[in-house]
Amino acid sequence: MRALGGIILAISLLLVACQQEQQQRRRATKQELIAYNQKLVKMDSAAICYYCHQNNLDSIPNTQGLWMTITEQGIGDNIQKNNVVTLSYSISDLLGNIYYTSQHDGLKVIKVGQGNDVMALDMALPQLRNGAKATLIVMPDLAYGLRGDDAKIDGRIILRYDIEVVRVE
Helix, strand or coil, X not given: CHHHHHHHHHHHHHHXXXXXXXXXXXXXCHHHXXXXXXXXXXXXXXXXXXXXHHCCXXXXXXXXXXXXXXXXXXXXXXXXXXXXXXXXXXXXECCCCEEEEHHHHCXXXXXXXXXXXXXXXXXXXXXXXXXXXXXXXXXXXXXXXXXXXXXXXXXCCCEEEEEEEEEEC
């Protein structure tokens, strides 16, 4: 009987301790979340700087976090909003893991400025011309964000896009 009383007392103490712990837990404030996100952006930027240096990419970020190196200028006028662009591409992470390629998945056709699945493409394409080649290093929030693409790419991944503009209509 004493053993049963001891077990009940132990369970009661555990329940009280759990309730106190739950009361001490709190939700992060908006300011704390902003500060945490700023730290993540700084860490991502430092990783990209290092990667670009190690891989001889002469990339400078725009204000939104897109890093672009144009390796071939292409011909004609720059791509405009609402142009339909056909791309050859390869998508990988900074470790070299390849997720998608046009060789395997087919060419990608995009209408510029129409809210494509990767915002970085809408930012980069107006700086390119028909036949241009470029390497884009894309911060997670300009690619698939916290969630990933629900297929191959996990959340919060910095991506490398090697693209070639095949056709502009």
